[in-house]
Amino acid sequence: MMRLSGLLQGLTASLLLGLLLANVQTVTAQSPASPDDDLPLAEIQRFTEVYERIQRDYVESVDDDELIRHAIRGMLSGLDPHSAYLDRDAYQRLQEGTRGEFGGLGIEVGTEDGLIKVIAPIDGTPAEAADIRPGDLIMRVNGESVKGLSLQAAVERMRGEPGSEVTLGILRDEGETTIEVTLERAVIQVDSVKARVLESAFGYLRVSQFQSRTGEDVLEAIDGLRDQAGPLEGLVLDLRNNPGGVLDAAVAVSDAFLSRGEIVSTSGRADRARDAFTATPNDALKGAPLVVLVNAGSASAAEIVAGALQDHERAVIMGEATFGKGSVQTILPLRNGAAVKLTTARYYTPDGRSIQAEGIRPDVQVANLQVWDAEDRAGPLRESDLPRHLRGDAPADAAGDGDPPESALATRDYALAEALNLLKGLTILRD
Numbered sequence: 001m002m003r004l005s006g007l008l009q010g011l012t013a014s015l016l017l018g019l020l021l022a023n024v025q026t027v028t029a030q031s032p033a034s035p036d037d038d039l040p041l042a043e044i045q046r047f048t049e050v051y052e053r054i055q056r057d058y059v060e061s062v063d064d065d066e067l068i069r070h071a072i073r074g075m076l077s078g079l080d081p082h083s084a085y086l087d088r089d090a091y092q093r094l095q096e097g098t099r100g101e102f103g104g105l106g107i108e109v110g111t112e113d114g115l116i117k118v119i120a121p122i123d124g125t126p127a128e129a130a131d132i133r134p135g136d137l138i139m140r141v142n143g144e145s146v147k148g149l150s151l152q153a154a155v156e157r158m159r160g161e162p163g164s165e166v167t168l169g170i171l172r173d174e175g176e177t178t179i180e181v182t183l184e185r186a187v188i189q190v191d192s193v194k195a196r197v198l199e200s201a202f203g204y205l206r207v208s209q210f211q212s213r214t215g216e217d218v219l220e221a222i223d224g225l226r227d228q229a230g231p232l233e234g235l236v237l238d239l240r241n242n243p244g245g246v247l248d249a250a251v252a253v254s255d256a257f258l259s260r261g262e263i264v265s266t267s268g269r270a271d272r273a274r275d276a277f278t279a280t281p282n283d284a285l286k287g288a289p290l291v292v293l294v295n296a297g298s299a300s301a302a303e304i305v306a307g308a309l310q311d312h313e314r315a316v317i318m319g320e321a322t323f324g325k326g327s328v329q330t331i332l333p334l335r336n337g338a339a340v341k342l343t344t345a346r347y348y349t350p351d352g353r354s355i356q357a358e359g360i361r362p363d364v365q366v367a368n369l370q371v372w373d374a375e376d377r378a379g380p381l382r383e384s385d386l387p388r389h390l391r392g393d394a395p396a397d398a399a400g401d402g403d404p405p406e407s408a409l410a411t412r413d414y415a416l417a418e419a420l421n422l423l424k425g426l427t428i429l430r431d
Contacts, residue, residue, distance in 0.1 A: 047071075076340065077150045081111040082329050084152050084341045091339040093159075094331070098212055098246055104159050105166070106188045107132055108243030108299070109151065110325075115139070116146050116154045119323055120241040120297030122190055123208040126183040132170070134241060134297030134323070139178050140169030162187045192245075195221035198409075198420055201233040207253065210245030210301040215252020222256070222284045234289040234423040236416065237305075240319065244300025247328060247347075251277045254308040256284045257315065261350060263308045266328050268345030273328070289426035290315035291419045294362060299323035306360045307349035316426070318364045318419050326356030364422065369414045 051071075054062060069085070076083045086094060106125020109116050116138040121127035138146060141157040149157075158166055164185050169178040192214045194206040203225040207214060225232060237257075244250075247264075254263045258279035265276040292315045294306050303322045309315035328345040348354050410417035 073150055073152065076342070077152075080327070080343050081151065082325075082327060082341070083343050084150070086152070086331075086339045086341055088337040090152060090156075091331075091333070091337070094339075094341075104188055105132075105183050105185060106190075107158070109138065109155065111151050112137075114148050116149075116151065119299050119325075120243040122188065122243070123194075123206070123241070124190070125188050126186055130181050130183050132168075132181065133172065134295065135172075137171040138168055139171050140167075142167055143169075160185050193217040193221050195225055197225060197229045198236065198416075201229045201231065202420060202423055203229065203232050203235045204238065204416070205235055206238040207302075207305075208242055210242070210247075210249035210253070212246055212249060214245070214249040215256065218253050218256050219284055232285060232288050233427050234291070235285055236291050236293060236419045236423060237315070238293045238416070239298045239302040239306060240293050240295040240415070241297035242299070242302035243297065244302055244325065247301060247304070250301035250304040254305050255279045255282065257290055257309060258312055259283045261312055264304045264347050264349065266345040266347045268328070270344065273330075273345040289423055289430060291423050291426070292317050293319050293415055293419055294322050294360060295320040295368060295415075296323055298360075300325045303355050303360050304347060304349075307353065307355060310360065310363065311350040311353070316364060316422060317360060317362045318422065319362050319366050319415055320368065321361050322355070322359040324355055324357045324359035326354050326358070364418075366415045366418050 051067065054067065055064075069087070073085045076085050106122040106127040108119040108122065110119050111117065118127075118132055118134055118136040118138065120134050121132045138154070138158075140146065141154065144157070146154040146157065158168070160166060162185050165182055166185060167180055167182045170181055171178050190209055190211070192207060192209045192211045194208070196204050198204045203222070205218065205221055205225075207218065222232070222235075225235075251263050259281045260279055263277045263279055265274075267274050290309065292306050292309055294302065294317060298306065298319075299322065303325065306317050306322065310317045326346055326348075327343045328347055329341050330344040332340045332342055334340065346354055346356055408417070409420065
């Protein structure tokens, strides 16, 4: 029995080694061999021994293809929270997401200490409507714990047919009990850029996610603001709860506001992972002041934009410290239609800062506060407060000129109101 087991193990090892050598030959035909390319034969033999033991002694029969997929997923998930194996369906969904349409809940998630952590909800999705927040820890999906699951496996549990429901058990703010939140899955269609005129000649531009067309959409949105308001005196760029996306889109958005200099550089072990991106002379605002809003849900590509504009002193960064995802993932398609999402580089701001696990620190810190209009404001007694007071002679249509707006910007979005005030100040200084 021992000799037969050893023979089977040897055959299995030879088969797997042959497959690996075939792949290595393909790679080494494209690049010179180095001592680091030597196959770890002892480690491969240990892998095949475990493989053979599972096939022989595990309580249930396991399909060879399934077992290899588990091994690949485990190998990648052990590297970092962002590297992963994407089967055909997952790879297709990823491609759909970069184009702006996909199915699910609309949550960008990562892993932390074996738990699933929300990076940010995406605008206009079931997750945002259900008040899912950056930093929330997803403990259960439909009553089943996700602790210890790979990120991909946890995401698969949250996905399903549009219109179906899923219940998430969420731990928030280091609480001891979980919050149960039920969401209805939907086909997520993300318009990554939205714009409006805030006041007079001041514009507001919201980028919720970096997709393949985001750079072009930003330029079109700025042109649209000019059509409404004329020459812009300033702009608020809102990157709060933006989980990132396509690197090229982050470069294009940064380039929209910069006229020269480096935007971002990447550096990794492979030569092709080292690159630098520079701005072209095309500041879409023509030097008008710019305030960028960020928070803990601003990650990856959003941090590239904030870091580039901060280092070039082109914008004032306002809000909270960002998420701190300073690594680049490359999608490497495989022959069977699947793909590997692999962390291949770190990125650096123009001043050489790596924001990995550090984030971008705002120039002006504004906490995530909410303010309300006081219904019963205490203050000095006025004639108009007296019962049966006489009306004034002012025309009826002027009676409310001094009244505050019914729904002031500060009550709807305190940080945005502060950004607008800062923008007005910068405009005065510029003049």
